[in-house]
Amino acid sequence: MSNRNQLLREIADTLDEALRLQSRVIDLTDRVHEAAGMTTADRALRGRVTGLFFGLLAHLEALNRLVKEET
Numbered sequence: 575m576s577n578r579n580q581l582l583r584e585i586a587d588t589l590d591e592a593l594r595l596q597s598r599v600i601d602l603t604d605r606v607h608e609a610a611g612m613t614t615a616d617r618a619l620r621g622r623v624t625g626l627f628f629g630l631l632a633h634l635e636a637l638n639r640l641v642k643e644e645t
Contacts, residue, residue, distance in 0.1 A: 581641045589634050596627040 600623055607613070 578641055578644065582638065585634055585638045585641065589631065589638075592627060592630050592634065596623065599623050599627075 600620055603619055603623060607619075
């Protein structure tokens with residue numbers, strides 16, 4: 575039971591960290607676009623970053639379900 579709780583805690587921490595990282599990557603992308611004189615109105619790159627993290631978050635949610643089903 576303790577191992578299960580530890581895994582759930584680690585998954586939750588990883589989810590939080592992934593969301594913070596996604597925000598940082600999007601912010602950095604916008605800043606680099608601005609510094610390079612590019613418009614930040616084009617959100618294609620932002621969409622790719624979001625898609626990348628969506629896959630990671632979906633994987634972590636699947637792991638979370640697996641751990642919870644093991645009870």
